[in-house]
Amino acid sequence: MPEPVLPDPPVTPAPLFETAVVAGVGLIGGSVAMGLRQRFLARRVIGLDASMDVLREAEALGLVDEVRPGPGEWLREADLVVLAAPMRALIPLARELAPYLNPAALVTDVGSVKGGISAEMERLGVRGFVAGHPMAGSERGGVTHANAALLENAVWVLTPTDHTPLTALSRARTLVEHLGAAPVVMPPDAHDALVATVSHLPYLASLALTHMVARDERLSLLAAGGFRDLTRVASGDPRMSRDMVVENRTALKEALARFRRQLERLEADLDEPEELLAAAHEGKRTRDSLPVVKRSLLPQKHDLVVAVPDRPNQIGAVTQALGAAGVNIKDIEVLAIREEGGALRLGLESTEAVAHAAQILRAEGFEVRGRA
Structure with missing residues (x-):
């Protein structure tokens, strides 16, 4: 009687790292950990956190x-x-x-x-x-809202110094790219000056506007969508936001001084309608030219990552197996191909489709990972 033909064992891509440690498993740390596991970038991912509740949640997820x-x-x-603690706890x-x-x-940080x-x-x-800073986040903090998709297509700033080994910078760039983000390299002081203007200053401005509303309840009745959009960042965690802006206070004070001058100029332009119109046109051109970063976190997606060997017809094998079972694939992306x-x-x-597809592909000999 002929020997039964056994399916080939699942093929896992060669990891970039054998053991990865994410120290601080909150929103960003948890999202990095998820990305490392989902994309097969580390053979083992260890979560380090002072809170056992957070660790249990990260493990359960x-x-x-x-x-x-x-x-x-x-x-x-x-x-x-990866150091992913809040700013005050980072050092x-x-x-x-x-x-x-x-x-x-x-070693890097976020x-x-x-x-x-x-x-x-x-x-x-x-x-x-x-040093690194993924320009990603959410008003909803904590490990329960971690999602690897939060990092996809995000700008991830890397800030080497004169003492940073080139090999370390190269490895950091590779890590960022494999997580689906776009690395941008600049000196630490340049980064801090830029985020003071585009991130930390808007937070203080949103606080000022919300305080004005809080002191006159009539204003809250008229605060429509535009006001809510402008003050969205005030909904972030107050303690973490405070620590963030205080840590960058030198650069932020300089940005605030420039902002005051802009407000004074606009105040003067109220008596010069043509000047105000020119300022409005400039503002519209600048705002309309800003790139739209499309992340898959919103709307919610239900992803399954499938490890495949580097040989012909593997995409076809996956799609045919799911198609035959009536599983509808809404989107497909080839992640980076590595040695194995x-x-x-x-x-x-849906979550049900993820579970069904995982069961089918495992039966076909594929290794899968995902979180609905």
Whole structure:
């Protein structure tokens, strides 16, 4: 009697990292952890956080493979460490982890201010550090709202210093690209000056406007969509937002001075209608020319990532198996191909479709990952 033909074992793409540690598993840290797992970028993802509740939630959501409540010798196994604590806790976290870091590891962060952490990591002698800031976020904080799609198509600023090894910067760029984001490189002080204007100043402006409404309840009756859009960032976490702007106060004070001059100019233009019209045209041209960053977080998508070997007809094998079972694929993306294969991201209609597709593809010998 002939031997039964067994299906080939699932093929997993060669990971960029063997062991990745995400220290601080909140909205951004959790999204990075999810991206590392979904896109097969790390063989093992460990979540490090002082809160056991957060760690249990991250594990239950499938964002991490393991959890740890504190640093120790186990950290030396990590070849990627992502510092994702809130701004006020970022430097203390770096000091706590530094004695245990593998000298060969890539270390990065996701903080919104770069000068302080860059200087501190140099003082601590962490050679493989590349400061980073993904320009992504949500008013809904916490690990429960983590989503790898939050990072897709986002600008991710990397801010090396004169002491940053080129190999570390290259590895950081590769990581960012494989997470689906767009790396932009600039010095730390240039980054901090720019975000003071485009991120931190709008937060203070939204606070000022909301305070005006709070002090006159008649205004709240008339605060329509435009006002709500303009003050959206005031809905963020107050403590985290406070820490963010205070950390960048030097650059932010300079931006505030420029903003006051702009307001004074516009006030004067109220008596010069043609000047005000010219200012309005300039504002419209500038606003209309801003790039629209389309992220898949909104509207919600239900994604399944499928590991595939680097050989012909693998996309066809996946789509034919799902099509035969009546699973409708709404979107498909080929993720980066690596040594032992690559991955496909499938956008499906619902959580039920994700579960059904996963069952079908596993039966066909594919390894799948996803979160509906």
